[in-house]
Amino acid sequence: MGMKLTLKIWRQKDGADKGRMVPYELEDISPDMSFLEMLDVLNERLILDGEDPVAFDHDCREGICGMCSLVIDGTPHGPQRATTTCQLHMRHFQDGDVITIEPWRAGAFPVIKDLVVDRTALDRIIQAGGYVSAPTGSAPDAAAIPVPQADAHDAFDAATCIGCGACVAACPNASAMLFTAAKVTHLGLLPQGQPERYGRVTAMVAQMDAEGFGGCTNTGECTAVCPKGIPFETITRLNADLLTAARRS
Amino acid sequence: MDLFTEGEPIHDTRAPDGPIEERWDQRRFGGKLVNPANRRKLSVIVVGTGLAGGSAAATLGELGYRVKSFCYQDSPRRAHSIAAQGGINAAKNYRNDGDSIQRLFYDTVKGGDYRSRESNVHRLAQVSVEIIDQCVAQGVPFAREYGGLLDTRSFGGVQVSRTFYARGQTGQQLLLGAYQALERQVAAGTVEMFTRHEMLELIVIDGVARGIVARDMVTGEIETHTADAVVLASGGYGNVFFLSTNAKGCNVTATWRAHRKGALFANPCYTQIHPTCIPQSGEHQSKLTLMSESLRNDGRVWVPVAKGDTRAPGDIPEDERDYYLERRYPSFGNLVPRDIASRAAKSVCDEGRGVGPGGLGVYLDFAEAIARLGRDAVANKYGNLFEMYERITGEDPFEVPMRIYPAVHYTMGGLWVDYDLQSTIPGLFVIGEANFSDHGANRLGASALMQGLADGYFVLPNTISDYLSGGPFEKVGDDHEAVVAARKTVTDRIERLLSIDGDRTPDSFHRELGALMWEYCGMERTDEGLRKALDRIRELRTEFWGSVKVPGENEELNQALEKAGRIADFFELAELMCVDALHRAESCGGHFRAESQTPDGEALRDDENFAYVAAWEYTGEAPVLHKENLEYENVKMVQRSYK
Ligand code: SF4
Ligand code: FES
Numbered sequence: 001m002g003m004k005l006t007l008k009i010w011r012q013k014d015g016a017d018k019g020r021m022v023p024y025e026l027e028d029i030s031p032d033m034s035f036l037e038m039l040d041v042l043n044e045r046l047i048l049d050g051e052d053p054v055a056f057d058h059d060c061r062e063g064i065c066g067m068c069s070l071v072i073d074g075t076p077h078g079p080q081r082a083t084t085t086c087q088l089h090m091r092h093f094q095d096g097d098v099i100t101i102e103p104w105r106a107g108a109f110p111v112i113k114d115l116v117v118d119r120t121a122l123d124r125i126i127q128a129g130g131y132v133s134a135p136t137g138s139a140p141d142a143a144a145i146p147v148p149q150a151d152a153h154d155a156f157d158a159a160t161c162i163g164c165g166a167c168v169a170a171c172p173n174a175s176a177m178l179f180t181a182a183k184v185t186h187l188g189l190l191p192q193g194q195p196e197r198y199g200r201v202t203a204m205v206a207q208m209d210a211e212g213f214g215g216c217t218n219t220g221e222c223t224a225v226c227p228k229g230i231p232f233e234t235i236t237r238l239n240a241d242l243l244t245a246a247r248r249s
Numbered sequence: 250m251d252l253f254t255e256g257e258p259i260h261d262t263r264a265p266d267g268p269i270e271e272r273w274d275q276r277r278f279g280g281k282l283v284n285p286a287n288r289r290k291l292s293v294i295v296v297g298t299g300l301a302g303g304s305a306a307a308t309l310g311e312l313g314y315r316v317k318s319f320c321y322q323d324s325p326r327r328a329h330s331i332a333a334q335g336g337i338n339a340a341k342n343y344r345n346d347g348d349s350i351q352r353l354f355y356d357t358v359k360g361g362d363y364r365s366r367e368s369n370v371h372r373l374a375q376v377s378v379e380i381i382d383q384c385v386a387q388g389v390p391f392a393r394e395y396g397g398l399l400d401t402r403s404f405g406g407v408q409v410s411r412t413f414y415a416r417g418q419t420g421q422q423l424l425l426g427a428y429q430a431l432e433r434q435v436a437a438g439t440v441e442m443f444t445r446h447e448m449l450e451l452i453v454i455d456g457v458a459r460g461i462v463a464r465d466m467v468t469g470e471i472e473t474h475t476a477d478a479v480v481l482a483s484g485g486y487g488n489v490f491f492l493s494t495n496a497k498g499c500n501v502t503a504t505w506r507a508h509r510k511g512a513l514f515a516n517p518c519y520t521q522i523h524p525t526c527i528p529q530s531g532e533h534q535s536k537l538t539l540m541s542e543s544l545r546n547d548g549r550v551w552v553p554v555a556k557g558d559t560r561a562p563g564d565i566p567e568d569e570r571d572y573y574l575e576r577r578y579p580s581f582g583n584l585v586p587r588d589i590a591s592r593a594a595k596s597v598c599d600e601g602r603g604v605g606p607g608g609l610g611v612y613l614d615f616a617e618a619i620a621r622l623g624r625d626a627v628a629n630k631y632g633n634l635f636e637m638y639e640r641i642t643g644e645d646p647f648e649v650p651m652r653i654y655p656a657v658h659y660t661m662g663g664l665w666v667d668y669d670l671q672s673t674i675p676g677l678f679v680i681g682e683a684n685f686s687d688h689g690a691n692r693l694g695a696s697a698l699m700q701g702l703a704d705g706y707f708v709l710p711n712t713i714s715d716y717l718s719g720g721p722f723e724k725v726g727d728d729h730e731a732v733v734a735a736r737k738t739v740t741d742r743i744e745r746l747l748s749i750d751g752d753r754t755p756d757s758f759h760r761e762l763g764a765l766m767w768e769y770c771g772m773e774r775t776d777e778g779l780r781k782a783l784d785r786i787r788e789l790r791t792e793f794w795g796s797v798k799v800p801g802e803n804e805e806l807n808q809a810l811e812k813a814g815r816i817a818d819f820f821e822l823a824e825l826m827c828v829d830a831l832h833r834a835e836s837c838g839g840h841f842r843a844e845s846q847t848p849d850g851e852a853l854r855d856d857e858n859f860a861y862v863a864a865w866e867y868t869g870e871a872p873v874l875h876k877e878n879l880e881y882e883n884v885k886m887v888q889r890s891y892k
Contacts, residue, residue, distance in 0.1 A: 034641075119324065120323065142381045
């Protein structure tokens with residue numbers, strides 16, 4: 001016998017609609033289902049009932065593309081730590097549970113429909129400087145510059161950010177600081193990232209502000225929900241680089 | 250009615266003659282260039298932003314062309330290359346262990362079971378070394394040794410250590426490198442980015458590719474985009490099986506639409522089935538997750554000796570277990586290549602000895618490794634994989650053996666291209682998994698990332714200039730009759746899908762089609778089964794067009810409509826896959842025909858009759874087969890053996 005659940009889901013027809021929570025009853029949910037498979041079950045039923053299925057973003061369903069984005073019972077990506085929405089399974093819920101499902105909420109992430117939001121602001125932060133300028137063909141031999149193993153390791157840890165935006169959704173200021181700091185840290189730790197290091201941090205932070213993301217007040221909510229465990233120290237690094245950049249200019 | 254007819258043979262006319270190691274240089278020298286001032290006047294559309302499409306769009310932008318890049322996701326960074334785990338091959342020979350371009354070339358041709366084109370594969374091996382340089386320069390955090398130099402490992406049954414990696418997330422790190430290069434060009438104004446856009450038709454004018462019709466997935470607007478050349482980098486078609494390791498959105502529509510407009514589709518039946526995936530847990534399953542192949546280095550694969558043995562694994566004594574890979578392949582044991590491991594798992598499950606729900610699984614047991622190396626060492630090596638497994642199944646591999654089962658992972662077939670990566674439609678180029686060119690009938694581990702980036706960073710940007718040097722091209726207006734007609738095909742189809750208003754969901758059709766394909770065109774194929782599948786696919790397709798229910802309207806974000814359109818194309822592809830599998834009466838690589846096996850059950854190639862690429866032409870009825878003969882001048886064809 002599967003679980004019986006009540007879902008309260010944010011429904012919003014489009015950007016202009018005000019939106020509201022709508023309750024749905026589900027029966028016979030297997031604990032082995034993923035959270036998104038549970039929503040698939042609901043949508044199959046809604047289609048057959050002639051209702052509009054719930055729109056939600058997802059793609060890889062294995063925790064790496066960063067597309068899935070649900071606030072589940074008030075927490076971005078739901079109750080399990082270091083786990084994206086798509087990797088969350090129903091065995092972490094109880095028969096009879098009432099589950100609320102909402103979109104990422106942030107001024108810089110306008111709702112497109114239901115649970116789908118526009119996160120292109122994050123791409124524009126990368127456009128501002130989240131890269132190393134290395135046109136194809138210009139590279140020296142890969143072995144030319146050794147990178148201390150510890151730096152490569154820490155750079156990798158920061159580089160695992162999947163760009164999901166949960167950090168923004170969790171932050172009381174809707175700041176994109178953790179996302180931005182992850183990229184600044186990744187590139188700033190590597191020799192290849194040095195020439196553009198200070199210009200990069202300045203430009204990326206300026207773009208973050210221009211997009212309407214809030215400032216960082218060190219609440220730490222971001223790292224608590226980050227599915228990849230991007231450490232809070234990346235923000236410290238970003239601030240240090242920003243300070244140096246200001247001094248140098 | 251015949252299933253197909255045979256037409257004229259087809260040839261690659263772009264690869265220069267002469268010694269194989271000089272061909273790429275010669276081709277680049279022979280190709281015409283476009284001077285930098287003129288590049289600004291030439292436009293290129295790139296569909297897809299994975300390793301191939303992302304790197305191509307970025308590089309074309311750097312060269313100064315005007316590029317429009319399209320992806321169906323909300324950001325180019327999400328393309329499914331992001332999920333590749335293992336690594337990327339390159340013939341750097343940093344280990345001094347005897348590797349060379351020649352060896353990588355040889356391994357890839359052999360791994361492809363002698364069904365790929367020598368010139369293309371050799372170029373891939375040559376270019377591989379430049380890829381690593383490029384990615385390191387971009388800041389890709391590859392694994393390093395203590396001394397700070399790049400680390401490598403060996404992968405997929407080859408004897409040298411040539412695989413560069415970034416923990417178990419190599420695809421992610423390489424894709425982010427390409428994505429960042431792409432965003433840099435977006436900022437520079439050379440690339441215009443169209444996210445949440447899906448290509449639904451190719452625009453062909455006087456036989457030449459001149460643009461695409463795309464749907465804005467947020468507003469539903471049907472847009473036409475014209476350009477001087479079109480590049481498809483839209484990935485593979487593994488989702489025809491419904492369940493695969495592909496992302497949910499991966500689809501065949503871009504390449505299939507081009508096929509319908511005249512591009513030949515090559516070797517559609519070549520599918521790679523990966524042996525180590527987490528088995529299906531029930532009817533609700535929406536996708537399958539791969540567990541890195543590296544687990545087979547220490548895990549032992551087994552099933553109970555007795556059929557229908559339902560005891561817990563720990564209660565089954567050693568002498569009642571069958572370590573069937575070790576038994577059947579004593580020299581390679583648990584490390585046999587992907588196709589062989591997959592088939593062996595299927596055959597023990599077919600015998601009724603499979604484990605877990607539905608009997609569709611085999612054990613991958615770490616008990617011996619834990620006893621030998623200690624729990625900590627095993628955790629160090631595989632900890633994150635064990636966690637991933639536990640997250641999905643709720644079982645701890647330290648306590649109970651993992652259960653694994655093969656799943657569709659990659660498709661070697663794709664649109665036919667010549668050495669320039671140009672399809673049979675002039676001006677239409679196809680790169681990455683979307684083309685057929687480099688992996689023959691079976692792809693080696695860590696070669697998909699290599700091919701995607703080789704095509705996108707180095708091959709296409711060089712070969713496309715020869716085509717573009719033929720410009721300036723006549724401007725095409727939105728009112729051109731071919732543009733209007735292409736747009737109308739798209740709007741008619743959408744209207745038709747929305748108006749059926751039947752009683753079955755798009756997904757229910759997709760699941761049924763996938764189950765059929767898995768049963769009859771999956772790990773083992775037979776003449777009889779494929780004929781049955783063809784009948785059933787046609788019936789199901791008719792049912793789909795008569796009773797699918799697509800809710801809502803076009804002018805909104807409508808995910809059910811997106812799915813329905815993709816499934817409609819999967820139906821047509823599925824038929825062609827079955828025809829291709831049926832006509833290829835030999836076994837080779839990932840294509841196993843039960844009628845063509847050695848006495849001990851191994852795949853038996855038939856080089857005399859099938860050493861060719863099967864390139865199919867769309868007619869609307871029985872397809873026409875064009876054969877490209879494969880000649881091996883540099884590698885000797887032999888039967889693979891892993892006993
Ligand atoms: S820092 Fe973490 S939460 Fe924020 S976008 Fe990256 S992965 Fe998501
Ligand atoms: S769907 Fe890709 S991370 Fe969740």
